[in-house]
Amino acid sequence: MTSKNLTAQFGDILKPLKVILHGPPAAGKTDIAKRICQRYGAHYVSVKSMIDETLEDLRQNICVAREQALLKSSGTPRDTGSDEDIDEEEEEENEGDPMIDIQEEIERYEEQIRDINIEAEEAAGEGGVDNLGDMMGNASVDIMPDFLISLQADDEFLCERVMKLPQREIQGTHYDEPNMIRRLIDFRNNNTPDNTVLTFFDEVEIHPIVLDITEEGLEDIECILAFLYKMFGPPIPGIGLTDEEEEQLRKMETEQRRLKQEAYLIEKQVTCKQDYEDKMEKWAETLEKLQMEEEKIIAAESEPLRFYLMKFVFPTLTRGLSEVAKIKPDDPIDYLAEFLFKENPEGRMFDPSYTRTGEELLKQYETVVQNI
Numbered sequence: 277m278t279s280k281n282l283t284a285q286f287g288d289i290l291k292p293l294k295v296i297l298h299g300p301p302a303a304g305k306t307d308i309a310k311r312i313c314q315r316y317g318a319h320y321v322s323v324k325s326m327i328d329e330t331l332e333d334l335r336q337n338i339c340v341a342r343e344q345a346l347l348k349s350s351g352t353p354r355d356t357g358s359d360e361d362i363d364e365e366e367e368e369e370n371e372g373d374p375m376i377d378i379q380e381e382i383e384r385y386e387e388q389i390r391d392i393n394i395e396a397e398e399a400a401g402e403g404g405v406d407n408l409g410d411m412m413g414n415a416s417v418d419i420m421p422d423f424l425i426s427l428q429a430d431d432e433f434l435c436e437r438v439m440k441l442p443q444r445e446i447q448g449t450h451y452d453e454p455n456m457i458r459r460l461i462d463f464r465n466n467n468t469p470d471n472t473v474l475t476f477f478d479e480v481e482i483h484p485i486v487l488d489i490t491e492e493g494l495e496d497i498e499c500i501l502a503f504l505y506k507m508f509g510p511p512i513p514g515i516g517l518t519d520e521e522e523e524q525l526r527k528m529e530t531e532q533r534r535l536k537q538e539a540y541l542i543e544k545q546v547t548c549k550q551d552y553e554d555k556m557e558k559w560a561e562t563l564e565k566l567q568m569e570e571e572k573i574i575a576a577e578s579e580p581l582r583f584y585l586m587k588f589v590f591p592t593l594t595r596g597l598s599e600v601a602k603i604k605p606d607d608p609i610d611y612l613a614e615f616l617f618k619e620n621p622e623g624r625m626f627d628p629s630y631t632r633t634g635e636e637l638l639k640q641y642e643t644v645v646q647n648i
């Protein structure tokens with residue numbers, strides 16, 4: 277077999293796999309796309325990776341430009357020549373400036389975009405692309421997908437899935453609560469039955485394959501991938517992953533998900549424990565305040581009675597107790613009773629009406645109790 281035949285045979289085998297993954301945020305599109313790329317030997321390219329690579333290239337260009345500027349500034353100064361020589365030197369310096377090159381690229385792209393817009397407006401004015409049929413007619417067959425996968429799930433399921441993620445994975449992403457709600461609203465508004473992008477592909481005989489990830493058997497990403505791999509077919513030999521490598525990758529990712537779940541449970545336990553301790557501390561502070569208020573109320577209620585006892589009862593009782601302690605009779609209770617009877621033969625010492633002042637104090641005490 278000649279090399280030409282080998283090339284032709286390999287070209288027949290080497291056909292692109294064109295797939296569109298459609299679905300709401302947190303449906304698992306990114307994870308599924310990464311696994312498909314690993315399975316079929318493709319490079320995973322995301323917006324973030326492109327931005328990071330572009331920024332890295334710009335940083336390297338800036339560093340090179342700074343080094344060149346330092347070398348020129350540290351060199352031996354040349355004699356001042358004519359104005360033409362100076363202009364030529366400035367042009368040479370500008371040719372090595374990456375910022376000027378980038379600005380020129382931006383201006384060129386903007387000019388191309390303006391030309392495209394003008395051509396589109398002229399075509400529309402001449403009865404060109406103005407409806408869905410024209411868009412389908414002008415669509416390139418080379419870039420049309422072979423498969424259209426639509427992942428579907430309700431908002432409650434998606435929000436619950438995000439809530440189960442560890443907090444450190446959510447911070448700094450679009451999966452925090454405000455951004456998640458905003459993205460869900462935008463997705464629902466842009467995918468109503470009237471304006472969904474699925475209608476376009478359905479009209480060109482590329483019917484979407486709808487997968488409800490809330491159904492039993494599709495909640496796990498491995499089940500979805502197994503279904504997709506069976507539909508896409510095996511990878512090209514020597515390019516994609518073998519079945520053994522795919523199995524190892526599956527086990528590794530299963531272990532990673534298990535570790536993430538354990539981390540989530542541990543983090544949740546720590547959070548719940550911290551919340552419990554905070555609530556107990558707050559409850560203890562509230563209880564202490566209530567006890568202080570109760571003591572104030574009791575003190576306010578007992579103040580008139582305490583004053584009455586100290587003024588009319590305790591003086592006589594104190595003298596009697598002093599006599600008992602001094603004489604030490606065999607029956608101190610009986611001796612104290614006789615002493616009190618001698619001091620108050622009428623037996624009205626503990627009667628509030630015994631004196632006018634005591635009666636007024638008792639009325640004052642009853643008034644305070646009623647007000648409280």
